[in-house]
Structures are given as C-alpha cells and as structure tokens.
Amino acid sequence: MPLSLLVVDDSALARKILINALPPDWDVEITQATNGVEALRLYHEGKASVMFLDLTMPEMDGFQVLAQLRQEGLDVFVVVVSADVQAGAIERAKALGAMAFIQKPVNPAKLVPVLKEYGLYE
Numbered sequence: 001m002p003l004s005l006l007v008v009d010d011s012a013l014a015r016k017i018l019i020n021a022l023p024p025d026w027d028v029e030i031t032q033a034t035n036g037v038e039a040l041r042l043y044h045e046g047k048a049s050v051m052f053l054d055l056t057m058p059e060m061d062g063f064q065v066l067a068q069l070r071q072e073g074l075d076v077f078v079v080v081v082s083a084d085v086q087a088g089a090i091e092r093a094k095a096l097g098a099m100a101f102i103q104k105p106v107n108p109a110k111l112v113p114v115l116k117e118y119g120l121y122e
Contacts (some may be wrong), residue, residue, distance in 0.1 A: 004029070
C-alpha cells in the first residue's frame, strides 16, 4: 500500500523539483497543495501521512499549518522545505512539530538521507 504524500508549496516549479527529487522506487501516492488551507483540507481527507511543507505561502503559511496540526493533535510526519534557512525559522518549525528541515532547491542528495534517517525509505 503506497504511503500518502502531500507536497505543499505555492510554487508549481518548487513542487515539481521536489517531486523529481523523490526516489523513483519509493511507493507513494502524491497529492499537491498550493497553500496551507488546501494542505489542511487534504490532510483531513487522508492524503498526508507525510507532508513536505513550504513556509512562505499565501492564505496560510507553513508555520500556521504546523500550529494548526499541533493544536488539533494530528498525526503527520512533516518535513519543512524552505529557502528560509535562518536558525530562527528552523527552530520555530521544529518547535511546532516539524521532524526535519530541507533547504530549497531540493535535490536527492539532501532528501534521501532524511527519508532514510526517519525510516520513511529504505
């Protein structure tokens, strides 16, 4: 059974780059969202066991998504994918429940070790 994977970013190009960086043999069912509101709706529809989440988006940013997930006690493995690599942003994202943080642009050399570290990919 494939793992449900949600890629959340307002940039279609960023979503495409991330999806192309995923291991080709990883058994996942990918859904995409362009903002945090869509991400939460899709999560509630069962589309996100794992979520790759951008921080800077319209309507509802990644920090707000993390806070809402935490407030609702929802169970999802969140990897933040952002160009904002300031220590404060990383610390805040992890304090809100993000498991890992990957800098944009995503490439397999950065992504695969994170997936392996958390047992998401062998």
